[in-house]
Amino acid sequence: MITGYTKLREQFHLYDLHVHTPFSDSQFPIDYVIEGLIDHGIKIVGFTDHLNQFAIYHNPKRFGKDRRFVYCYSAGFQRYRKKFFQIYNKKYPQIRFLTSAEIDIGPRGQLTIPAGITTEFFDYVLVSKHITFPKDDYMWESGIYAAFAKHKIDILAHPHEAMPKHLTVEKMKRFVLYAKKFNVALELNKNKFNEERFRPVLEYMHEFEVRASIASDFHGFKKDPHEELNWSQHMYEIVEKYDLELLDPRKFLPENRKT
Numbered sequence: 001m002i003t004g005y006t007k008l009r010e011q012f013h014l015y016d017l018h019v020h021t022p023f024s025d026s027q028f029p030i031d032y033v034i035e036g037l038i039d040h041g042i043k044i045v046g047f048t049d050h051l052n053q054f055a056i057y058h059n060p061k062r063f064g065k066d067r068r069f070v071y072c073y074s075a076g077f078q079r080y081r082k083k084f085f086q087i088y089n090k091k092y093p094q095i096r097f098l099t100s101a102e103i104d105i106g107p108r109g110q111l112t113i114p115a116g117i118t119t120e121f122f123d124y125v126l127v128s129k130h131i132t133f134p135k136d137d138y139m140w141e142s143g144i145y146a147a148f149a150k151h152k153i154d155i156l157a158h159p160h161e162a163m164p165k166h167l168t169v170e171k172m173k174r175f176v177l178y179a180k181k182f183n184v185a186l187e188l189n190k191n192k193f194n195e196e197r198f199r200p201v202l203e204y205m206h207e208f209e210v211r212a213s214i215a216s217d218f219h220g221f222k223k224d225p226h227e228e229l230n231w232s233q234h235m236y237e238i239v240e241k242y243d244l245e246l247l248d249p250r251k252f253l254p255e256n257r258k259t
Contacts, residue, residue, distance in 0.1 A: 015249040016232040017046035018102070018126065018157055018187060018215030023072055023081050024049035025057045027220030034092055036229040044096045044249045047085060048126050048157075051078075051101040052112050075116030082121070098123040098252050102157060105129045107139060109146025119151055124252040126187075128157040137164040137171060144175070148182040155213045155247070157187045160198045169200045176204035185211040185247040188238055190231040195238065202242040212239055213247040 020026040021033060026049075037045050049072060050057075057070040072081070082099045089097040100122040104112040111119070111127060119125045129144055140162065147153060156179065167175075179186055186205060195202075205212060216231035239246055250256055 014041045014233065015044040015046075015214060016042050016216050016218070016229075017044075017098070017100070017124070017155060017213055017247075017249055018048050018189065018232075019045055019218045020049055020102075020220075021047055022059055022063070023047075023070060024055070024102075025219055027060050027062070028225060029063065029066075030088070032225075033218065033220075033229065034095065036226050038092065038094050039226075040230045040233065042095060042232075044098065044253070046098040046100050046124065046126070046249070046252070048100045048102045049081070051103050051114075053114070073112075073114050075114050078114065078117050078121065096253060098249070100124050100126050103127045104131075105143050105147045107143050109143055109148075109150050111147065111151060119153075123254070123257070124154040125152060126155045126157055127151075127153050129159075129162045131162075137167050140164050140167075141171065141175065145178050148178055148184055153182065153184050154252075155185045155187055157215070158189055158191065158217060159186055159201070160194065161192050163198075165197075172200045173204050176201060176208055176210055179205075179210050180208045185213040187213045187215050188235040189215040189217045190234050191217050193235075202238065202244070205244055206242050209245050211247040212244045214239070 016037065019033065019037070021030050026033060034045070051073060053073045055073070059067045059070065072078070078101070085097045085099050103126065105127050106112070113119065127147060129140060144156065159175070186201070204210070214232045214235050216229060218229055218231070220228065222228040238244075
């Protein structure tokens with residue numbers, strides 16, 4: 001296991017596996033986002049636009065004449081988006097693009113993927129639990145555990161954000177053990193991150209060697225969007241502090257993926 005902030009940065013390509021673009025609800029054009037990531041030294045970026053059948057996104061006024069509504073929940077749109085990034089990556093040889101999506105987990109572990117697309121379509125599978133109804137720990141846990149068991153998932157996005165406030169330490173331990181069982185990395189990003197509340201999870205991640213994934217979850221909503229693009233790098237300090245094993249994004253590159 002690698003420890004030390006400097007060693008982490010030397011060993012792993014600097015990366016961000018959770019970035020939004022105007023294909024869903026990014027508030028800035030794609031070139032602005034990519035150039036900002038390059039400025040911060042990011043070598044591998046994963047574009048994870050929201051994939052939800054009930055969401056329609058509206059580009060902000062700063063897009064000028066290109067302002068439009070976006071509905072990305074279709075197989076055709078996803079194929080177009082993937083091809084776009086494959087071609088567009090040639091414009092930016094300094095950075096590697098990965099295409100994924102932020103896929104929501106339903107109450108029974110179902111994933112919000114349109115017909116005609118499977119999880120294998122993406123370079124890696126990132127899921128999130130945004131809404132739990134009713135809002136209790138049982139429904140939060142059961143949906144996540146069912147998704148882990150039914151699908152090959154690589155990363156659970158921002159578990160700290162939707163985690164029930166009254167979740168006990170024992171249940172946090174069970175949560176980490178499920179991530180271990182199904183080899184799911186747990187994402188760390190600065191957005192709404194409360195270290196004190198999330199500490200038991202971090203300690204169990206260290207104890208059971210559950211990998212952490214680093215991300216900004218960039219949308220461009222914050223006052224300083226350029227700093228928001230650098231949020232993933234802040235979390236290296238948490239990785240070092242808790243001596244966590246870090247997910248290596250190079251395994252998701254097309255040339256390294258198992259066929």
